Amino acid sequence: MSKMTLEELRKLREAKKQEAAQRDTEGKDTLVIVGMGTCGIAAGAKDVVDALLDELKKVGNENVIIRQAGCMGLCHVEPTVEVRSPGIPNTIYGNVDAEVARKIVRQHIVDGRLVNKHVYDKPAADIIEQ
Numbered sequence: 001m002s003k004m005t006l007e008e009l010r011k012l013r014e015a016k017k018q019e020a021a022q023r024d025t026e027g028k029d030t031l032v033i034v035g036m037g038t039c040g041i042a043a044g045a046k047d048v049v050d051a052l053l054d055e056l057k058k059v060g061n062e063n064v065i066i067r068q069a070g071c072m073g074l075c076h077v078e079p080t081v082e083v084r085s086p087g088i089p090n091t092i093y094g095n096v097d098a099e100v101a102r103k104i105v106r107q108h109i110v111d112g113r114l115v116n117k118h119v120y121d122k123p124a125a126d127i128i129e130q
């Protein structure tokens with residue numbers, strides 16, 4: 001196993017700090033939950049988490065908490081991502097890949113518009129909290 005240079009270690013520490021900050025809840029109002037049960041992982045949920053983290057970094061949005069859940073009971077549409085964001089109904093997306101994850105960040109979280117083709121579930125208009 002090769003040794004890491006001091007510079008590589010610093011970069012790794014910085015990357016891990018940013019990852020940890022993404023899980024810190026203070027002052028954040030958007031929650032993204034990724035289904036990471038065995039079927040979610042098998043379907044590519046890890047790539048989805050990586051794409052979400054990367055795209056959030058690109059758009060400079062530090063107001064989002066990323067959580068990993070276990071089984072969401074939605075094997076047939078894994079990977080699944082639930083987004084709870086102010087001003088837009090809680091939404092569960094299905095069949096999410098890295099590209100869709102990036103769209104969720106830019107379209108749903110930044111612009112407040114649903115990524116229609118991948119909406120699996122959202123509350124009916126009469127039960128949406130005001």
Ligand code: FES
Nearest residue numbers: 039071073074075
């Ligand atoms: S085992 Fe697939 S969603 Fe639970």
